[in-house]
Amino acid sequence: MQAEHQHRYPKEDFIPVKHWRPCPICGDVDWCGFNSYIASCMRVQEGSFKTVIQANGKPAYQHWLEPGRVNLPMPMESDSMPAVQTAPLEARNRVYREFLDLLYLRPRHRENLLQRGLTEEEIRKNGYRSIPEAEAPWSICRRLIDIGHDLAGIPGFYKGRGRRGGSFWTFDRQLGYFIPVRDEKGRIQALQRRMDDPQGGKYRLFSGHQNRGGCSCGTPAHVARPAEIKDRRVWITEGPLKADIASKYLGAVVVGALSACTWRPAIPALTALGAREVVIALDRDVETNSEVARAYLTLKVELKKHGLAVSRAVWEERKGIDDALAAGMEVRTVRV
Ligand SMILES: [Zn+2]
Incomplete structure (x- = not known):
């Protein structure tokens, strides 16, 4: 009871x-x-x-304190909470793993991932999970705290304000699913959310609320590994999920920057991977979008500065390389 x-x-x-x-x-x-x-x-x-x-x-x-049983004092002014430092990678990895273990993947999200070209086994291995719908976020936070985790410094978690001025750990509950953003060792550095309602962005980080005890995850690059490596080159695309899908079809390690313009964290990932040859596979709007075109050029220059051999992936019709690969289209690479 x-x-x-x-x-x-x-x-x-x-x-x-x-x-x-x-x-x-x-x-x-x-x-x-x-x-x-x-x-x-x-x-x-x-x-x-x-x-x-x-x-x-x-x-x-x-x-x-059952409602009506006692006279509760009124809540006081809501003072803002100090920002916290983002916890080290090992701590984030531990909490995120346990967090995802408490959640499961809803059928509509599984269907979405299957349609994009992943198999049941890959979906399971990559660890996607639906943002909980039945259980309240604070209840899941409570379970994590009861296991012994400290949520301070873990991006995505922040302090909700109680009716009487106290505070409790919680997270945003807008519907969608989590995509783990892993480093070169497979550790979960951050979570990206694929939102059911794309208003405000189809992909959003699990991060923020700095004024309520939360913190930022920055813009880490995701490293996707295939079951078996057939191509020793390392590919770079935009988006962790796109990287997961492309990696499976290419049989190559694919680094997924969070967007075309936030490729910088991909560089230390490439260094950690010991990459020698890199293939850039940004979306095809590199041809029409000047911002993406500029991102492509600066990325290319930076990769060469690091002594890497650079190629560019070329395909037709589809915007993203993941869609082109899943549709069985030919993807060529051109030295640049
Ligand atoms: Zn008392």
């Missing part, structure tokens, strides 16, 4: 009582604390559901 009750509420911090917000249980203005759901009273045991022995050895009596 108790555990069940607990999971109906976010894991909210306790805020200390003050003279303008006295304890809802004993009415005193020091020692006790409360959040939107629970009061932790140091004086009144009667009616509590649990006694917690604190670090100082004294008991704290926890009471549910």
Whole structure:
């Protein structure tokens, strides 16, 4: 009963009582604390559901704050929270893996991935997961915290504000699915979201809310590896999912920059991979979009500066190399 009750509420911090917000249980203005759901009273045991022995050895009596049962003080001004530093890659990888393990892939998202040319096995291996629809984000955060994870510094998670001024960990719940953004060792550095509703961008990072205890993931490049390497060259495209799909058809490692203009993080990835020869496969609007054309040229120059042999992929009709490959079209490479 108790555990069940607990999971109906976010894991909210306790805020200390003050003279303008006295304890809802004993009415005193020091020692006790409360959040939107629970009061932790140091004086009144009667009616509590649990006694917690604190670090100082004294008991704290926890009471549910059922609506209407007690007179709750009004919430105070919402002060903004300090920005936090993004956690190291190892910590992000650990939390994201466990996070994705708690989620599953909805049939409509699986269908979308199958249509784009991935097999069931590849979908499973790459770790795509639907943004949860049934379970509340704070409840999933609670489970991660209960396992022992610290969500501070993990991009995508931030602090929601409780009705009484306390705060709890949560994340955005707009529908879609997560695409893991991995480094050259397969570690998950960040998550990209493919949104069901493309308004505001079809692909969006799981990041931000710096004014609410969240942090930014930057613009990391994704490294996609095929089951078997048939082409030793490393390819560069735009978009992690596109890289996953292209990698499977090419039998090559494909680095997916988050966009044509954010290719810079792809360079250290290429170095870490020990690449010697690189094929640029940006979208075909490189021919019509001046911004993409400029990105292509600066990327080409930078790759040559690093002593790499550079080619360009050429195909017809389809915009992205993933679509061209999935449609069985011929993709040629030209030295540039
Ligand atoms: Zn009290």
